[in-house]
Amino acid sequence: AQSVTQLGSHVSVSEGALVLLRCNYSSSVPPYLFWYVQYPNQGLQLLLKYTTGATLVKGINGFEAEFKKSETSFHLTKPSAHMSDAAEYFCAVSREGRRALTFGSGTRLQVQP
Amino acid sequence: SQTIHQWPATLVQPVGSPLSLECTVEGTSNPNLYWYRQAAGRGLQLLFYSVGIGQISSEVPQNLSASRPQDRQFILSSKKLLLSDSGFYLCAWALGGGELFFGEGSRLTVL
Numbered sequence: 001a002q003s004v005t006q007l008g009s010h011v012s013v014s015e016g017a018l019v020l021l022r023c024n025y026s027s028s029v030p031p032y033l034f035w036y037v038q039y040p041n042q043g044l045q046l047l048l049k050y051t052t053g054a055t056l057v058k059g060i061n062g063f064e065a066e067f068k069k070s071e072t073s074f075h076l077t078k079p080s081a082h083m084s085d086a087a088e089y090f091c092a093v094s095r096e097g098r099r100a101l102t103f104g105s106g107t108r109l110q111v112q113p
Numbered sequence: 114s115q116t117i118h119q120w121p122a123t124l125v126q127p128v129g130s131p132l133s134l135e136c137t138v139e140g141t142s143n144p145n146l147y148w149y150r151q152a153a154g155r156g157l158q159l160l161f162y163s164v165g166i167g168q169i170s171s172e173v174p175q176n177l178s179a180s181r182p183q184d185r186q187f188i189l190s191s192k193k194l195l196l197s198d199s200g201f202y203l204c205a206w207a208l209g210g211g212e213l214f215f216g217e218g219s220r221l222t223v224l
Contacts, residue, residue: 032211034212036215041201041218041220042217042218043119043203043205043215043216043217043218044157044203044205044213044215045215046212046213046214049211049212051211090156090157092213098209099145099162099164100145100147100159100162101159101212101213102159103149103156103157104156105155105156106155106156
């Protein structure tokens, strides 16, 4: 069965600092991996995805993530945090058969001025 | 372009009352449809998904049910709500094995 572990339910960074949100997964099949962002009382918006090919994927709002098969990781990074990045971030992995996604428990990012 | 509509946006219901949340997708055909629930401070739990009209897969045994009466319509129901049914309910759609596209969510409070 597929599963996702997000280390750190809360992460706080200063504006302009590096953002690093950690995600590790387990999957019995080659995974499709996703990062979503959720602002308060809203649905989830796709930041980026990895399916096949290049292991470094770039997404919206300056975020990127690198698929590392040997480490079963898909960490999300952004070089310089902005106040508008404050939100909750979810990592997800496709299920076997690719009919649904399994989500991590989420990481709430705070950006301090 | 594709859009997804979900309503109502907020709902306050007494324990034991019925529930109906509706979701419709526009601009695509034969999508996979999903209901997820997000409890306070927790991740997203898949409740139901559907790959076609009348085809419903249930992930978690509970007092909720789902129906798909039309290709782009997905309904979440309950005959009698429990306190534990409170949460943020998200409808989503997908084509094939790609990413999910989410609605804006429905916040249910059961009192």
